[in-house]
Amino acid sequence: xxxxxxxxxxxxxxxxxxxxxxxxxxxxxxxxxxxxxxxxxxxxxxxxxxxxxxxxxxxxxxxxxxxxxxxxxxxxxxxxxxxxxxxxxxxxxxxxxxxxxxxxxxxxxxxxxxxxxxxxxxxxxxxxxxxxxxxxxxxxxxxxxxxxxxxxxxxxxxxxxxxxxxxxxxxxxxxxxxxxxxxxxxxxxxxxxxxxxxxxxxxxxxxxxxxxxxxxxxxxxxxxxxxxxxxxxxxxxxxxxxxxxxxxxxxxxxxxxxxxxxxxxxxxxxxxxxxxxxxxxxxxxxxxxxxxxxxxxxxxxxxxxxxxxxxxxxxxxxxxxxxxxxxxxxxxxxxxxxxxxxxxxxxxxxxxxxxxxxxxxxxxxxxxxxxxxxxxxxxxxxxxxxxxxxxxxxxxxxxxxxxxxxxxxxxxxxxxxxxxxxxxxxxxxxxxxxxxxxxx
Amino acid sequence: xxxxxxxxxxxxxxxxxxxxxxxxxxxxxxxxxxxxxxxxxxxxxxxxxxxxxxxxxxxxxxxxxxxxxxxxxxxxxxxxxxxxxxxxxxxxxxxxxxxxxxxxxxxxxxxxxxxxxxxxxxxxxxxxxxxxxxxxxxxxxxxxxxxxxxxxxxxxxxxxxxxxxxxxxxxxxxxxxxxxxxxxxxxxxxxxxxxxxxxxxxxxxxxxxxxxxxxxxxxxxxxxxxxxxxxxxxxxxxxxxxxxxxxxxxxxxxxxxxxxxxxxxxxxxxxxxxxxxxxxxxxxxxxxxxxxxxxxxxxxxxxxxxxxxxxxxxxxxxxxxxxxxxxxxxxxxxxxxxxxxxxxxxxxxxxxxxxxxxxxxxxxxxxxxxxxxxxxxxxxxxxxxxxxxxxxxxxxxxxxxxxxxxxxxxxxxxxxxxxxxxxxxxxxxxxxxxxxxxxxxxxxxxxxxxxxxxxxxxxxxxxxxxxxxxxxx
Numbered sequence: 001x002x003x004x005x006x007x008x009x010x011x012x013x014x015x016x017x018x019x020x021x022x023x024x025x026x027x028x029x030x031x032x033x034x035x036x037x038x039x040x041x042x043x044x045x046x047x048x049x050x051x052x053x054x055x056x057x058x059x060x061x062x063x064x065x066x067x068x069x070x071x072x073x074x075x076x077x078x079x080x081x082x083x084x085x086x087x088x089x090x091x092x093x094x095x096x097x098x099x100x101x102x103x104x105x106x107x108x109x110x111x112x113x114x115x116x117x118x119x120x121x122x123x124x125x126x127x128x129x130x131x132x133x134x135x136x137x138x139x140x141x142x143x144x145x146x147x148x149x150x151x152x153x154x155x156x157x158x159x160x161x162x163x164x165x166x167x168x169x170x171x172x173x174x175x176x177x178x179x180x181x182x183x184x185x186x187x188x189x190x191x192x193x194x195x196x197x198x199x200x201x202x203x204x205x206x207x208x209x210x211x212x213x214x215x216x217x218x219x220x221x222x223x224x225x226x227x228x229x230x231x232x233x234x235x236x237x238x239x240x241x242x243x244x245x246x247x248x249x250x251x252x253x254x255x256x257x258x259x260x261x262x263x264x265x266x267x268x269x270x271x272x273x274x275x276x277x278x279x280x281x282x283x284x285x286x287x288x289x290x291x292x293x294x295x296x297x298x299x300x301x302x303x304x305x306x307x308x309x310x311x312x313x314x315x316x317x318x319x320x321x322x323x324x325x326x327x328x329x330x331x332x333x334x335x336x337x338x339x340x341x342x343x344x345x346x347x348x349x350x351x352x353x354x355x356x357x358x359x360x361x362x363x364x365x366x367x368x369x370x371x372x373x374x375x376x377x378x379x380x381x382x383x384x385x386x387x388x389x390x391x392x393x394x395x396x397x398x399x400x401x402x403x404x405x406x407x408x409x410x411x412x413x414x415x416x417x418x419x420x421x422x423x424x425x426x427x428x429x430x431x432x433x434x435x436x437x438x439x440x
Numbered sequence: 441x442x443x444x445x446x447x448x449x450x451x452x453x454x455x456x457x458x459x460x461x462x463x464x465x466x467x468x469x470x471x472x473x474x475x476x477x478x479x480x481x482x483x484x485x486x487x488x489x490x491x492x493x494x495x496x497x498x499x500x501x502x503x504x505x506x507x508x509x510x511x512x513x514x515x516x517x518x519x520x521x522x523x524x525x526x527x528x529x530x531x532x533x534x535x536x537x538x539x540x541x542x543x544x545x546x547x548x549x550x551x552x553x554x555x556x557x558x559x560x561x562x563x564x565x566x567x568x569x570x571x572x573x574x575x576x577x578x579x580x581x582x583x584x585x586x587x588x589x590x591x592x593x594x595x596x597x598x599x600x601x602x603x604x605x606x607x608x609x610x611x612x613x614x615x616x617x618x619x620x621x622x623x624x625x626x627x628x629x630x631x632x633x634x635x636x637x638x639x640x641x642x643x644x645x646x647x648x649x650x651x652x653x654x655x656x657x658x659x660x661x662x663x664x665x666x667x668x669x670x671x672x673x674x675x676x677x678x679x680x681x682x683x684x685x686x687x688x689x690x691x692x693x694x695x696x697x698x699x700x701x702x703x704x705x706x707x708x709x710x711x712x713x714x715x716x717x718x719x720x721x722x723x724x725x726x727x728x729x730x731x732x733x734x735x736x737x738x739x740x741x742x743x744x745x746x747x748x749x750x751x752x753x754x755x756x757x758x759x760x761x762x763x764x765x766x767x768x769x770x771x772x773x774x775x776x777x778x779x780x781x782x783x784x785x786x787x788x789x790x791x792x793x794x795x796x797x798x799x800x801x802x803x804x805x806x807x808x809x810x811x812x813x814x815x816x817x818x819x820x821x822x823x824x825x826x827x828x829x830x831x832x833x834x835x836x837x838x839x840x841x842x843x844x845x846x847x848x849x850x851x852x853x854x855x856x857x858x859x860x861x862x863x864x865x866x867x868x869x870x871x872x873x874x875x876x877x878x879x880x881x882x883x884x885x886x887x888x889x890x891x892x893x894x895x896x897x898x899x900x901x902x903x904x905x906x907x908x909x910x911x912x913x
Contacts (some may be wrong), residue, residue: 042755236444237445240443240444279479282479294477294479294480295482297466297474298479298482301470301474302466302475303465304471314482318485319488319511320511321511326482326485338467340467341464344467345464345467348463349463353456355454355456356453356456359452363448370443375445376441383452386452386456390455390456390459394458397465398462399458399462
């Protein structure tokens with residue numbers, strides 16, 4: 001079967017999911033099956049079809065599974081956000097449309113994405129500047145102990161880190177294309193590992209500096225870990241040197257340890273993680289405490305294997321007005337716990353597998369690419385998505401300390417959904433070029 | 441660059457594997473521990489949304505119900521409050537605690553849990569969970585009468601239908617208000633099923649049961665009732681230190697002669713006594729439908745640590761135990777069970793409060809009891825005991841229970857608890873009418889000055905029996 005036809009068929013599960021999901025939530029809400037759920041299903045199927053036809057025309061060779069996987073995630077996210085708060089879902093649906101527009105815009109504008117290499121330093125500077133925007137007084141927003149968003153009149157909060165991650169990946173892919181040969185050779189062996197000469201540690205120092213800077217300036221451990229991990233993965237793929245990874249991880253661990261013990265917000269998050277069920281940490285005299293993490297775990301325990309069903313998770317104290325939140329940030333940071341509560345271990349494992357397949361398709365595009373820039377770009381973008389999922393899901397499942405990043409395509413959040421649609425547009429562009437050349 | 445990419449994907453797979461392992465840890469392996477974590481209030485929040493079933497008395501009076509409290513939540517109220525608080529208990533999500541029938545029968549009152557298969561889309565048919573109504577044996581008029589007859593004194597009244605074990609009255613002073621279970625100064629301790637009292641001479645019915653049913657004695661066997669009599673090396677006296685010549689067992693029960701029953705118990709032996717005590721329910725939590733931690737097992741208790749002794753322990757002073765003293769710690773419910781057994785021709789029916797659970801469309805979904813707990817004695821032994829206990833009421837220590845037309849039988853008890861201050865526990869256990877008993881009771885009054893059972897407890901017991909029989913019980 002031709003790639004585009006496979007993509008078309010792949011969209012069927014997405015539209016079925018959104019229809020069934022909305023139907024489930026409707027039944028739960030009002031004990032009746034409204035035809036609105038069919039309408040929603042039809043609208044999103046229509047939107048996905050438009051995007052599909054556009055891909056069919058512009059990127060006929062692109063990976064056929066990527067877009068359906070993204071559609072499944074985004075539709076599933078809409079259902080979950082709708083279940084949590086129907087007002088947010090309406091906004092999320094609007095962002096979904098804007099995301100698709102930017103998706104198409106990206107494909108049109110960067111049909112030959114390799115011209116981005118010419119602007120790599122501009123992209124890097126812009127990325128770094130918008131990264132620190134939230135810290136600038138009067139511009140930034142301080143949320144839950146971290147500087148995550150920028151106020152934009154008429155749009156609410158804008159999270160620049162979602163876009164900066166793409167910019168930094170583009171820059172590093174371009175930079176490493178030029179320098180990877182040099183970085184990959186020379187050095188001396190120690191304990192069976194070949195270490196590069198000191199002068200070649202420059203890129204890693206810069207990446208490390210950016211990551212630590214995010215932690216110090218923005219108090220944002222999650223974004224820091226995600227970006228650092230993604231960039232380190234690119235460095236490893238570019239050079240094939242495991243020593244870069246070792247040096248990088250040790251440097252990050254030392255830095256994170258130092259900051260974790262010296263920045264109170266970061267330190268508090270670590271305490272919440274280590275002593276989640278200690279009553280003093282759970283409800284401290286000052287600050288948020290581990291209330292959020294602990295209640296996320298309690299919610300997951302309710303889910304069991306199959307979950308309690310849509311609408312069954314308790315998100316606010318029943319009868320409380322104004323609502324007292326049992327799970328704060330249920331539609332954003334904590335959405336994975338709501339999914340686990342309502343759909344169980346099987347539901348959340350299926351979601352994680354969907355991400356894993358998407359990442360796998362992205363890395364496949366990287367492998368199939370014939371030029372270093374494309375390979376590194378696809379690698380970096382895929383790794384960043386994978387690490388973003390790991391950071392937030394790992395945070396709410398207590399694998400690592402919880403820090404607020406969004407669950408790509410699923411969490412409520414305009415910046416997140418738009419930026420991730422742009423990210424996938426780049427992956428499709430890389431994949432189209434790679435597969436076109438493979439056929440030629 | 442393909443090998444490093446493969447490595448990278450392997451690492452990502454490991455990371456995602458960690459996520460799935462951790463998620464399974466919280467959803468499956470540690471789920472139970474998380475659900476029982478004291479910080480976890482989700483069960484309580486879920487409870488707020490359940491419309492629990494009502495708790496209903498035998499005449500249809502509602503003892504507990506859920507009222508809408510806004511935002512889809514429900515608040516539990518107990519219209520009768522302190523009168524039934526001890527047996528009805530409470531279910532209080534705010535406190536995160538429950539007690540009594542509310543706790544014991546929570547499975548029915550809170551509605552049945554959904555099976556995991558139907559849960560993917562939630563409860564498809566129903567919307568909110570509605571619990572089953574719990575119908576009970578409790579009689580509001582008799583319960584209120586018990587309260588007014590106690591007249592504020594510390595004590596307990598228990599009334600059982602002998603043939604079924606249905607508890608008509610289960611009341612103790614002091615009580616508490618189950619609408620505000622944590623009110624300052626109130627105690628949820630339920631004397632009727634938790635109190636540790638020496639049963640005094642009411643226990644002679646147990647000794648007599650062992651004596652008669654084992655064939656060692658008949659009601660006409662004669663024993664010399666010298667006072668004082670050395671028992672276990674220490675002199676034991678009759679009331680007023682009166683000595684009796686050779687008297688029949690019937691007369692000894694009628695006049696409650698201590699030294700006779702001490703000898704009877706010693707002759708019967710500790711193993712036989714232990715056997716009959718266990719048949720009556722001693723040394724075991726009562727088979728009542730209340731939470732075990734809200735009840736007490738009756739029997740001999742070690743004074744140093746309060747634990748139950750072995751029924752044949754050599755720490756037991758058999759002679760004194762046979763007259764209801766020694767280290768016996770007994771609940772009023774236990775003594776009501778003794779009276780009920782005598783009334784029911786030797787069969788002890790398990791006492792119970794709930795009769796059935798009825799769902800919200802009126803179908804009975806579960807019936808509780810009646811259930812035989814044990815066959816304690818032959819019917820003929822029970823008949824002999826009833827005759828002996830009739831003599832107690834007609835011409836012995838229990839004459840104040842001898843109401844016109846009641847035809848009661850019973851046994852008094854006066855257990856000294858504080859010699860210096862002349863404080864006694866006043867007891868009466870009884871049944872009526874003696875020919876075909878319809879009700880069995882135990883009344884206990886705590887720390888009464890010169891509290892003769894015949895003076896203080898017997899009139900209360902008689903009034904309660906009279907009321908219940910007049911109601912057609």
